[in-house]
Amino acid sequence: MPKQPILVTGAARCGKSEWAETLAMTSGLAVTYIATATIDPSDADWQARILRHQQRRPATWQTILAVEDLASTIERAGDKECLLVDSVGTWVANLLDRSDAEWEDLTHTLLAKLSGSVATIILVAEETGWGVVPAYPSGRLFRDRLGMLSRQIGSIAGTVYLVTGGHVLNLSQLGQKLGEGERLLKSLNPVKM
Template sequence: MQLILVTGAARCGKSEWAEKLAIESGKIVTYIATATVDPADAEWEARILRHQQRRPGTWQTVSAVEDLASRIDRSQPSDCLLVDSLGTWVANLLDRSDAEWEKLTDELLGKLTVSFATTILVSEETGWGVVPAYPSGRLFRDRLGMLTRQIGSIASTVYLVTGGHVLNLSQLGTKI
C-alpha cells in the first residue's frame, strides 16, 4: 500500500503537487473528483475547468460526491487514485449526523488501509485562523481536521504544500 496525503492552504499548489506525484507513479491514474458542478456558479465551474485542463487526457475521471470508500474499494494494484479533495467531500456530507459521519469515515479509513492501489488524497488545512462564527463552519473545520489527522496517521507519506513549496512531513516531522 502506498497512501499519500497532500495537505495545505487554499491555492498553494496542493493539486498540482498531487498531479505530479500521480504522473510519477507510472500507474493508470484515476482522478476521483469530489466536487459537484453548479451551472449557476460560473467561478466554481472555471475552477473545475482549470483542474480538468491541467490533467493528462489519458486519466480517467470519476465522481465521488458521497461514496468515496466504494470508489477506493474498486481499485487494482496497477491503479493510482488521486482524490481531490477531502475538504469538498466533507462539505458534501455536513448534513449527516455524527453517527453517520463516523460510519462513513470508518469505511473510508478501512478501505484506505487495505487498498493495493497508490492513493493520493488532497486535503485543505483548516483551523489556522479564526474560529468560525457559525456552527456549520466549526463542524466542517473539526470534521476535516480530524479526518486529515486520521489519514495522516496511516499514510506512508504526508506532504505540506504552502507558499508554493513542498515539505515532506514524513521526513521532517514526528507522528503524534
C-alpha cells in the same frame, strides 16, 4: 499487499493539487482522478476552478465523480492503479448534513478501505482552522470534521506533504507522527518504581 496512502495538505491556492498531480504522473500507473465536487452550472467561479483542474490533467486520465461514496470507489481500485482524490475537504462539505453517528461510520469505512487498498492513493486535503474559529455552527463542524479526518488519514499515510508558499515539505521526513513523541519520551524517561 496493501499500500499506505499519500496525503497532500495545504492552504487554498497553494499548489497542493498540482503537487498531487505530479506525484500521480510520476507513479507510472494508470491514473484515475476522483473528483468529489458537485457541478453547479449557476456558479461561474466554481466552474472556472473545475475547468482549470481539468485542463491540467492528461487526457489519458480517467475521471470518476465520487460526491458521497468515496469508500466504494477506493475499494474497487486494483494494484496497477493510482487514484488521485481531490479533495477531502469537498467530500466533507458534501456530507455535513450527516449526523455524528453517520459521519463516524462513513469515516471509519473510508479509513478501512484506505488501509486495505492495494492501489496507490493520493489524497488532497485542505488545511483549515489555522485562524479564527468560524462564527457559524456549520463552519465549525466543517473545520472540525476535516481536521480530524486529515489527522486520521495522516496517521495511516506512508507520506504526508504540506504545500505552502509555493514549496513542498515532506512532513514524514521532517517530523514524526503524533503519538510517536509520547512513546519516545517514555523510552527516554522510564517510570521508576
